[in-house]
Amino acid sequence: MALGRAWSVAVSGVDGQVVEIEADIGRGLPGVTMVGLPDTALQESRDRVRAAVSNSGAAWPDSKVVLALSPATLPKVGSVYDVGLACAVLNAADVVPLDLLEKTVLLGELALDGRLRPIRGVLPAVVTAMNHGWRRVVVPTATMIEAALVGGIEIYGADTLADLVRWLQGDGALERPGERRAPPRAVRGDLSEVVGQYEARRALEVAAAGAHHLMLTGPPGIGKTMLAQRLPGILPVLTEKHALEVTAIHSVAGTLTADRPLVTEPPFIAPHHTASVSSLIGGGTGMAKPGAVSRAHRGILFLDEVAEMGTKTLEALRTPLEDGEVRIARRDGVARYPARFQLVLAANPCPCAPARDADCVCTPTARRRYLGRLSGPLLDRVDLRIRMESVATSALMDETGESTDDVRARVANARDAARQRWAEFGWSTNAEVPGPALRQKFRLPPAALRPVERALRKGAITARGADRALRVAWSLADLAGAASPSEVHVATALQFRDRGLV
Template identity: 60%
Template sequence: MPLARAYSVALLGVDGHVVEIEADVGGGLPGFHLVGLPDAALHESKDRVRAAVVNSEQEWPNERIVLALSPATLRKAGSGFDLALACAVLGTSGVIGQEALHRTALLGELALDGRLRPVRGLLPCLLAARAAGMRRAVVPAAMLAEAALVDGIEVHGAASLSDTLAFLHGERQLRRPEPPVDGPGPEPPDLADVVGQEDARHALEIAAAGGHHVLLVGPPGTGKTMLAQRFAGLLPRLAPGEALALAAIRSVAGRLPAGGALSTLPPFVAPHHSSSMAALVGGGSGMARPGAVSLAHRGVLFIDEAPEWGAKMLDALRTPLEEGEVRLSRAEGTVHYPARFQLVLAANPCPCAPAHDRDCICPSMARRRYLGRMSGPLLDRVDLRARMFPVMALTATSDGAESTAAVRARVLAARAAAAERWAERGWRTNAEVPGPVLRTRFALPRKALRPLDAGLRAGELTARGADRALRVAWTLADLAGRDSPDEDLVAAALYFRDRRAA
């Protein structure tokens, strides 16, 4: 029998690679052999594919079958190759013509009766197929809403292997995806709901305007979680490319919302302090999957009760904070997941966490040890720190509280000013600007730098901390509508880095 070829897609992180599946039948004792670094799930496809073909009223070759997945050095994982494997085998017996399989990506898991089941990571698979020059793709009909997010490639939804074969023969038309419905998604709660806490509200406004990370410290019930939940509403909506990148991560993680809408709302991810390292930064057996830091890409990662996480967990955030991505190495290979998020940390001032400081029963060493679980290197990467205090009067402080819309208008104006200033260098926010650029090309007058020099001499600042304070000062200038920060704005930036707030 002749050689047949079919095409599918393998995922390595959120990057897809088109896989050519060659089927050769004959020349030995009956058997089914898969070569090309398949994982356990793909090895099990031999029984699924055979049963699906037979139950779809097609003849299974009673000969030696060899299926080679190329490139052979790339690890293939998952059950999404089932449909392509079945079509490659049937192509050797002439059930499907080779021309029908040319430049056609086949994705989906087969049930024993031939039904086509959904698989994870369809969106990045289709993006990779389009980039590799595939003309069309056949996917499970249940995933057409997700497939609609990718244009530039013909997508057809099949309910079963029989439907796929009829389509490849030209005897039946398959369902096509409906046009995607873009939308921002449900709006976050309004900032006006938060009573008082002017310092913390101002810190969040600065963080949103400049892309900075923030730490909120205060007793229970002061509104730390409320403020964090409203932070995403202050950020700009995602651009189409950013929304698609976030959707690809969610697709790999199996977290893409149903309905096919491409959400442009920045994500808000709040893992529990009992989460594992794999749940936080990514991991798991086999090929590592994305964690909370990647699901928060271009949005907000909220770490509540930060000292309860432990130093090892929190220090794992240091590399994503600096580089904007996570690299996870396993025996099967190394995957890269984007993780450019804004970090919001929240902590109680002490282990006993009373409603008011006067009721604290913790000795000073216990308070220091508790907050010391957040390491110095991590806190050095947090630009803003705000202390929150118990609310003393509900009616007086709730009157005239600014809404999310009012604050967001100032944030967008400040971001526009920063984007215009850094456009030639490819940066969009002040938090992305390297320290050497702020000290050379955009150096401030010596008088404006006096607060920083004093902090460095007193040992209250590191060199990295001084650079981060400079970035905050530029954000304050953008919010104030100034061309550059002066001494007062640099001092205000240092106020929000005061270690006593932690």
């Protein structure tokens, strides 16, 4: 009887856990038994691994093989364990020694001819290995650049199982990642292409400065989608910490590309208005996959034609908007995904959506019912609401607005001011500041709070709405270069909350 070991990583959401793989070659009829709560894809790996070992020049044991994955109570999902399973069997058969194997985490799916295929979730798996004190990780060469985003651990890339076996035997070398280069900013439409709409452009700048949620309403063809698509261009690039967070989510979702393995810019996610709750929040069989709200983490979630979306789908947004993450319970466990995004909504004022209000043929009841799908609790979480009007002919032909670069510079200055102010508390944007901090430690003078007090007495806003208005007021002050919001800033913030709905 012979026993071999190897190690891999199980990824759940963006978290992971190191998995020990044991292979026992004992007496009995030839066959492979796998224990440790494997899913269907992992059960099928028995045949993939056996064919890959045989086609790589090694002999598969001609006796009973038992494969165990620990912790035994943790569900194992996917094909990430293929390389570890093969090396555990080869270690038990004395083909590869334990010297390098016991200090290395192995990740990758095996093809029948022994090639290492890329897998999802490499980045969070490597982060898990590093956090658990492992010295090196071997990944498929195609995902080596992604794995190299994590510092403090040695990354090796293998093309085939035969190359990996020779390296473990000390007879060959594996590829190492080269120097990482930051990709250039993606080419996006310029804000100067949006003519007129001064108020909406101003709201877009305020939303970018404080990471506030925004709603745009108005007839079709006036620039709602154009404005939303240009919001990522005026946002600053992601910090290294946030870039790794976002890249880890996109790694699990399988949306990373070879030319941009690191997400350095705020993502822009725009699901169709027929999207289901699962596609928006996340889900799927087995372990839940990230949805649109998580793929938009640290970026923009744009919901066009939001009044056409289902009520249940929209109400599912309330929890991630408040908590900044989603927790999805499925058969194989609970997956946690970050979901701190900026929500941008766009809608027509009524079902018929005429170019001019005078041409509307909808009844008052139909108009109320149309936007009534957006519940009060959801709208209360939207900080800026803008009603856009048609642009005059002279503005359409002659006017040229500010460019993206000009607006981005002001937004960057405002974000820097907010970051310095909230740094000791762990917040980076005004939208993240909790209400008690705004009302107690950073309480404004009584004169500045008068507009909020009047609105509360009239019942025009809720307590949550008052807190959100104060956050917008801080963003207005940052854009103006003021040390703290004045009464004018607070009044302007309240006006932004009153606009946009019919």
